[in-house]
Amino acid sequence: MRVARAPARVTRRRVGRRARGRSRDAVARAHGRRKGPRTPTVRDFTLADDVRRASDAEADVAFVRAPPNARGIARERARYARSTSTRSAVVNLILGARERERDAAAATTGARRNHADSWMRGRIFTTAGEISTFDRAMVKVCARTVTALGAFDRATARADEDAASGTERDDDDDDDDDDALVDVTEDASRAITRGIEESERLCAALPRLEEMPDARAFFAAAETALRPDAIDDDDARVDDDDPSPRRSRRRTNRAVFAALHSPSRGIYRVAANTNGANKALHAEMNLLLNLRTTSAHAQTPDALDPDTTLLITLQCCEMCAALACEFDAVVAAEYFRADDGPLARRTALQIDPHRRERAFIASTPRPT
Numbered sequence: 149m150r151v152a153r154a155p156a157r158v159t160r161r162r163v164g165r166r167a168r169g170r171s172r173d174a175v176a177r178a179h180g181r182r183k184g185p186r187t188p189t190v191r192d193f194t195l196a197d198d199v200r201r202a203s204d205a206e207a208d209v210a211f212v213r214a215p216p217n218a219r220g221i222a223r224e225r226a227r228y229a230r231s232t233s234t235r236s237a238v239v240n241l242i243l244g245a246r247e248r249e250r251d252a253a254a255a256t257t258g259a260r261r262n263h264a265d266s267w268m269r270g271r272i273f274t275t276a277g278e279i280s281t282f283d284r285a286m287v288k289v290c291a292r293t294v295t296a297l298g299a300f301d302r303a304t305a306r307a308d309e310d311a312a313s314g315t316e317r318d319d320d321d322d323d324d325d326d327d328a329l330v331d332v333t334e335d336a337s338r339a340i341t342r343g344i345e346e347s348e349r350l351c352a353a354l355p356r357l358e359e360m361p362d363a364r365a366f367f368a369a370a371e372t373a374l375r376p377d378a379i380d381d382d383d384a385r386v387d388d389d390d391p392s393p394r395r396s397r398r399r400t401n402r403a404v405f406a407a408l409h410s411p412s413r414g415i416y417r418v419a420a421n422t423n424g425a426n427k428a429l430h431a432e433m434n435l436l437l438n439l440r441t442t443s444a445h446a447q448t449p450d451a452l453d454p455d456t457t458l459l460i461t462l463q464c465c466e467m468c469a470a471l472a473c474e475f476d477a478v479v480a481a482e483y484f485r486a487d488d489g490p491l492a493r494r495t496a497l498q499i500d501p502h503r504r505e506r507a508f509i510a511s512t513p514r515p516t
């Protein structure tokens with residue numbers, strides 16, 4: 149599905165202030181906007197050491213530095229997440245850092261803005277040696293850039309530019325030990341739980357599963373439920389980049405439903421998009437994130453049926469397609485509406501030779 153990416157622009161005031169004393173390239177780099185791979189610096193490795201020490205875990209850790217506009221609020225230096233049994237550190241960091249912002253914004257009335265997009269504009273580092281297809285797709289849809297520190301030789305890391313020029317240090321001042329390194333791994337778990345609960349409330353607009361034997365029944369029911377007046381969501385706020393006062397208090401979820409269908413059970417699980425408060429919680433994420441990727445565990449509630457087809461009212465974005473392809477049991481994806489946006493092109497579902505993505509073709513006129 150198409151979603152708004154974290155906006156690329158930076159605030160005018162900031163660009164103006166920075167641009168006077170620094171090259172455009174330095175400004176872009178400071179905001180993590182430079183395209184292409186960037187080799188990690190000595191300071192990146194040093195921060196990784198600090199994060200690893202703070203996390204006190206064998207697991208991989210992923211971290212992102214606090215954005216300048218959020219630093220003054222909570223005295224945070226960086227947020228990090230550990231890998232857990234079913235999720236990578238990068239996935240947990242994106243889910244958790246965003247959820248923490250959602251919670252902070254929800255806990256205050258009006259005064260506290262949600263800086264999730266600012267956080268996710270920073271470069272994410274992971275101590276893992278490689279980055280999975282799903283990690284990369286999730287970064288593309290919900291963050292900006294990611295670097296696997298494990299893929300680089302620390303001994304050859306270059307020194308940071310500020311050592312020579314003294315110009316960059318103020319942007320991400322890692323030396324302030326009073327600022328906290330904040331573990332958001334638990335926030336990621338809470339995001340998943342909250343997403344599922346909110347999704348279940350939205351799915352109450354659908355008939356019971358037994359009443360939806362096939363794709364046609366699901367899409368017909370979803371279309372009915374998707375009427376504008378059918379969804380009432382008051383649990384969403386916009387990010388810090390939307391200056392419109394009218395839109396700045398609430399953002400509703402884009403209405404999308406997803407379902408799992410198998411030959412043996414018909415439609416056996418449904419979920420709704422809840423990305424209004426946490427951009428990572430697309431319908432497919434709510435549908436699949438807490439399930440087992442391997443079908444060896446069939447017969448348990450968290451396993452998919454063999455020969456499952458993923459049904460979605462809007463074609464999968466790159467992130468959700470990559471997630472679906474992590475599941476052995478998903479053999480096909482069928483969408484009701486195509487998404488011609490840039491994030492639904494050449495997705496894992498379209499490239500994977502073992503899976504098929506297709507548009508749903510109704511052979512009879514759909515109910516109005």
Ligand SMILES: [Zn+2]
Nearest residue numbers: 149430465468
């Ligand atoms: Zn998606």
